[in-house]
């Protein structure tokens with residue numbers, strides 16, 4: 116605990132120091148005298164991105180730092196001392212290598228280098244002549260784990276043996292190491308992971324490091340896919356219900372148009388519908404947010420399926436229910452909402468939940484038109500990693516929703532069968548009793564096949580909506 | 581003979597020359613029937629003779645093809661009549677009970693009171709419990725239909741119809757779906773109802789009930805009323821061969 120505290124104090128002190136230096140150098144730049152020609156001008160300082168699925172530099176994880184400087188006119192350089200920012204650590208096999216370049220030509224430069232976690236020293240056997248570029252590469256060095264901008268400082272020794280301060284080098288932006296990165300790093304060092312990844316199949320589909328990296332990234336996609344279906348599906352319910360009413364309407368023409376809606380949507384691929392909506396609407400000058408449009412297309416598609424589910428559900432309700440309601444003087448709307456729909460809901464929950472699952476899986480089709488959802492996230496991770504593992508993780512996320520729902524459907528169906536089979540017993544008394552099996556028109560418990568006698572015939576009992 | 585309740589002169593249901601076709605099948609071939617306030621009429625006849633169809637025409641569950649039906653001062657076959665208003669006053673009990681399976685016994689009795697008669701929740705509940713008590717089911721008011729025996733379900737169905745304060749009750753083979761030991765309870769309720777002065781049209785195969793409770797027995801065959809009269813006359817001295825045939829088979 117105390118070490119962490121001390122560490123963060125040091126880090127924050129360092130950060131304010133860096134800030135101070137930055138401000139001071141700015142002041143120097145603006146108001147100070149123009150700096151005299153230097154013996155060594157720092158050209159660049161960079162670090163190689165070491166993020167597993169990105170292009171940033173993370174602290175605490177070994178990287179390669181490249182530092183370049185040009186030797187000034189009439190100067191020679193014998194030694195360079197680079198000082199690492201506090202908190203820098205060395206990875207295994209850390210070393211420093213300097214290359215001297217004359218234009219594009221690489222010059223033979225014997226050198227003797229040392230490296231510690233404080234810094235590195237490059238000692239050239241022969242002084243490096245003026246006008247040459249010195250490129251120092253420091254391998255397997257880990258910048259501080261705390262995020263921030265870090266600079267290399269130091270000194271150099273010129274041809275005359277004078278030691279001079281190095282000018283401030285450009286800062287390297289470092290982001291702090293995340294849980295994922297530290298786990299990934301830990302995995303990198305495990306022998307079993309090494310063995311695992313030496314198996315082609317396991318490496319390509321079940322790469323442990325990529326699993327760890329995919330889980331948090333794809334979580335974003337998972338949320339977005341869930342969002343699509345959690346908004347789209349509830350939207351589809353009232354539309355589907357309305358269409359199912361129209362499908363059973365008294366007027367032929369209304370039924371006709373409702374059936375066209377249902378049959379066209381169910382008879383064409385959702386993929387095609389998505390294309391028509393996403394590429395067709397812009398032609399009409401309509402521009403809708405693609406996520407919203409995705410929801411609308413999904414809702415419309417699902418409403419056609421739900422309409423049929425609801426219709427079958429309503430028509431599976433025994434006609435005696437309509438007659439009993441009618442005989443009590445209830446009108447069509449009262450009958451529908453107080454008697455028929457409450458019974459229908461319980462019957463359609465399993466099929467409607469299956470439809471929910473289908474729709475949830477179908478959100479993936481929206482990847483084709485660039486809606487950010489699970490597939491898009493997985494695809495881009497696969498593209499950047501060249502590995503199938505993110506797809507496997509995406510599959511896991513889909514199953515996370517679909518498997519429990521499938522299980523729920525199963526148990527609900529069982530419960531429903533028990534309830535509709537009249538097998539439940541009175542709250543207080545257990546008593547054997549018979550069902551009305553002798554009745555020729557005993558209420559049907561079966562969901563299918565739906566009979567539609569309330570639409571045909573006298574038209575008195577059917578929903579008149 | 582039932583002299584325990586009063587039959588008035590006022591007609592509650594009047595059927596004139598009623599015809600009903602199902603497609604090309606003529607099921608009712610000109611039926612005339614008048615039922616007066618307080619009267620208990622039982623309709624007998626072989627299967628397929630059109631008894632149910634006749635009963636269902638009275639509250640327009642079936643739409644008559646021809647003829648007229650009057651309920652009190654309303655011609656219900658007039659297309660301008662709001663049939664739901666008529667149905668409020670015409671109770672019907674079905675062979676298959678047709679309770680609402682998602683509602684408890686009490687809620688079954690309350691629903692139409694609330695929706696159709698717009699009674700307050702408290703009033704509907706009070707009346708529901710009253711009616712359930714009348715059919716002997718006070719202790720079953722919170723049960724779901726699936727937890728009740730057929731006989732109990734049918735009694736709830738009767739309570740449900742009675743809660744609407746009907747002017748006439750139609751019974752279509754109310755006991756045919758029941759196990760023999762459960763029939764009695766339902767018949768007792770119907771008998772009490774008759775004694776209480778309810779106007780009733782009862783399609784039944786229960787000859788004992790028809791004979792004891794009814795003021796009039798109507799025998800139907802092949803879509804017409806073959807003969808009608810006091811139950812003991814029809815049962816003991818049938819004038820028509822078809823009636824004799826039918827009764828011979830049953831009794």
Ligand SMILES: Nc1ncnc2c1ncn2[C@@H]1O[C@H](COP(=O)(O)OP(=O)(O)OP(=O)(O)O)[C@@H](O)[C@H]1O
Pocket residue numbers: 602605607625626627628629630631632633634
């Ligand atoms: N909805 C219908 N569509 C077509 N035919 C029907 C319909 N309802 C009844 N029928 C026919 O009408 C005739 C009379 O039927 P109804 O149910 O009125 O007879 P019922 O006297 O009540 O017989 P049961 O004693 O068997 O109940 C029968 O031949 C029957 O098949």
Ligand SMILES: [Mg+2]
Pocket residue numbers: 631632633752753
């Ligand atoms: Mg019948």
